[in-house]
Amino acid sequence: MDVIVEAGKTQAYPPRQSAVLEQALRLLVEGGEKALTTAGVARAANCSKESLYKWFGDRDGLLSAMIGFQAGKVRTVDVAAETLTIESLRRHLIAFARDLLDVLSGDVSLALNRLAIGQANRKETKGSKLGRLLQERGRRQVERRAAALLEAGRQARLLRFKDAQEAYATLYGLIVSDLHLRMLLGETVEPMKREFAGRAERAIDAFLVLHGVENVGQGRETPAKGQE
Amino acid sequence: MDVIVEAGKTQAYPPRQSAVLEQALRLLVEGGEKALTTAGVARAANCSKESLYKWFGDRDGLLSAMIGFQAGKVRTVDVAAETLTIESLRRHLIAFARDLLDVLSGDVSLALNRLAIGQANRKETKGSKLGRLLQERGRRQVERRAAALLEAGRQARLLRFKDAQEAYATLYGLIVSDLHLRMLLGETVEPMKREFAGRAERAIDAFLVLHGVENVGQGRETPAKGQE
DNA sequence: TAAGAACCGTACCGTACGGTACGCAAATGA
DNA sequence: TCATTTGCGTACCGTACGGTACGGTTCTTA
Numbered sequence: 001m002d003v004i005v006e007a008g009k010t011q012a013y014p015p016r017q018s019a020v021l022e023q024a025l026r027l028l029v030e031g032g033e034k035a036l037t038t039a040g041v042a043r044a045a046n047c048s049k050e051s052l053y054k055w056f057g058d059r060d061g062l063l064s065a066m067i068g069f070q071a072g073k074v075r076t077v078d079v080a081a082e083t084l085t086i087e088s089l090r091r092h093l094i095a096f097a098r099d100l101l102d103v104l105s106g107d108v109s110l111a112l113n114r115l116a117i118g119q120a121n122r123k124e125t126k127g128s129k130l131g132r133l134l135q136e137r138g139r140r141q142v143e144r145r146a147a148a149l150l151e152a153g154r155q156a157r158l159l160r161f162k163d164a165q166e167a168y169a170t171l172y173g174l175i176v177s178d179l180h181l182r183m184l185l186g187e188t189v190e191p192m193k194r195e196f197a198g199r200a201e202r203a204i205d206a207f208l209v210l211h212g213v214e215n216v217g218q219g220r221e222t223p224a225k226g227q228e
Numbered sequence: 229m230d231v232i233v234e235a236g237k238t239q240a241y242p243p244r245q246s247a248v249l250e251q252a253l254r255l256l257v258e259g260g261e262k263a264l265t266t267a268g269v270a271r272a273a274n275c276s277k278e279s280l281y282k283w284f285g286d287r288d289g290l291l292s293a294m295i296g297f298q299a300g301k302v303r304t305v306d307v308a309a310e311t312l313t314i315e316s317l318r319r320h321l322i323a324f325a326r327d328l329l330d331v332l333s334g335d336v337s338l339a340l341n342r343l344a345i346g347q348a349n350r351k352e353t354k355g356s357k358l359g360r361l362l363q364e365r366g367r368r369q370v371e372r373r374a375a376a377l378l379e380a381g382r383q384a385r386l387l388r389f390k391d392a393q394e395a396y397a398t399l400y401g402l403i404v405s406d407l408h409l410r411m412l413l414g415e416t417v418e419p420m421k422r423e424f425a426g427r428a429e430r431a432i433d434a435f436l437v438l439h440g441v442e443n444v445g446q447g448r449e450t451p452a453k454g455q456e
Numbered sequence: 457t458a459a460g461a462a463c464c465g466t467a468c469c470g471t472a473c474g475g476t477a478c479g480c481a482a483a484t485g486a
Numbered sequence: 487t488c489a490t491t492t493g494c495g496t497a498c499c500g501t502a503c504g505g506t507a508c509g510g511t512t513c514t515t516a
Binding site: 029031032033034110111113114116117118120121122123128131132134135139166169170172173174175176177178180181182184185186187202203206209210 | 413434
Binding site: 265266267277278281286287 | 472473474475476477478
């Protein structure tokens with residue numbers, strides 16, 4: 001019965017436990033960490049507290065399971081190895097940017113990040129465990145997709161950069177800026193969402209100015225140098 | 229260091245209460261929100277709980293006071309209106325970047341951000357109050373300094389951008405990327421701090437490629453070709 | 457069908473928190 | 487000098503949480 005958390009592979013929970021985790025996530029999204037009590041989860045999921053402790057060990061185990069469960073639901077689309085052109089690369093990058101913004105602005109994502117951040121500075125060594133878990137589970141996926149895209153762009157001689165890690169950091173910063181933090185702090189998300197499309201486009205254009213070869217950034221008039 | 233520690237003139241607390249707030253901040257930094265109990269603060273500050281409630285109303289009032297108190301200690305230096313050159317602008321931007329990274333990575337800043345984020349998604353309308361407070365108190369200062377710098381650069385015909393707000397967002401994203409979030413999640417800060425200098429320089433060089441005139445970004449070879 | 461496991465609902469326990477009340481000492485002021 | 491204020495220390499109260507125990511019910515399985 002002990003479910004071992006295997007890194008990398010999305011471990012599926014039994015349906016009963018999945019339903020419980022779903023309810024737990026719902027409670028967390030609606031009321032924050034304060035609303036995520038063992039009794040509350042048991043009541044919302046129509047199960048007993050004893051079963052909770054049997055399945056997840058203790059409260060921290062439940063939190064970890066929630067993160068793993070949610071991460072397991074996110075699927076990254078691997079772009080098939082097509083022949084990249086300037087246009088298709090730009091489209092793929094913009095799609096990546098929009099997906100990234102959508103993920104970061106999601107209810108559950110925000111709630112889980114708030115939860116992990118809240119647990120981050122506890123004295124116990126267990127403190128940053130959730131943070132690391134969230135980082136590895138959630139971010140790795142996104143980063144891998146971006147890395148593949150960047151590498152493909154370089155192979156096709158459409159991008160130039162020395163350090164892929166650094167290029168990705170630049171890409172991320174241009175796309176997200178301080179948006180994530182503002183959302184985490186409670187700023188209303190809806191007005192931002194309407195600007196995601198334009199924001200993604202501008203970010204990619206800027207990125208292409210920095211790391212694209214020749215004058216690939218012609219989507220909008222670039223603030224810097226010449227366009228066709 | 230451009231940050232000056234001075235008793236805030238905006239909201240000055242009596243010395244006794246300032247000492248209490250100092251202890252409260254210390255407890256928060258050391259043990260997180262869980263360690264910030266009324267009894268704990270009273271014990272650490274050698275005062276009674278009754279006095280705490282008399283001075284700050286309730287727990288939320290104490291938290292707000294802590295944010296205001298800490299924000300009052302940070303002062304930004306306005307760059308005197310000197311005649312900007314390409315070199316001096318670049319130096320000022322890099323100094324700004326380093327100061328920004330230093331502020332964001334500070335113990336108290338991280339603790340307060342974690343606190344506000346943790347309170348962000350409570351049902352009550354009061355939830356995002358701390359977040360807004362932290363945003364307005366802390367960020368406005370930084371943003372104002374950057375805005376002044378950017379505007380001065382444009383006046384001197386060294387920078388070009390249409391929307392100052394958007395240019396600032398780009399600058400912020402290039403400097404910070406996902407660093408702030410990773411630190412909030414509990415990642416070890418020390419290794420990052422050693423890279424702040426280089427990071428600031430690279431971010432500013434990239435920013436100058438995007439928004440500088442001519443080939444001012446000479447720190448690294450600029451991937452785009454000069455024009456105009 | 458009968459034994460056994462899984463599980464629900466509830467009650468229970470120890471603890472810790474936010475907030476209040478009270479007694480008493482030190483300052484303050486006329 | 488005495489009255490008033492201020493504030494410390496402690497005790498107290500109601501509540502709510504994490505975690506455990508137990509009786510009763512449903513489901514599995516041989």
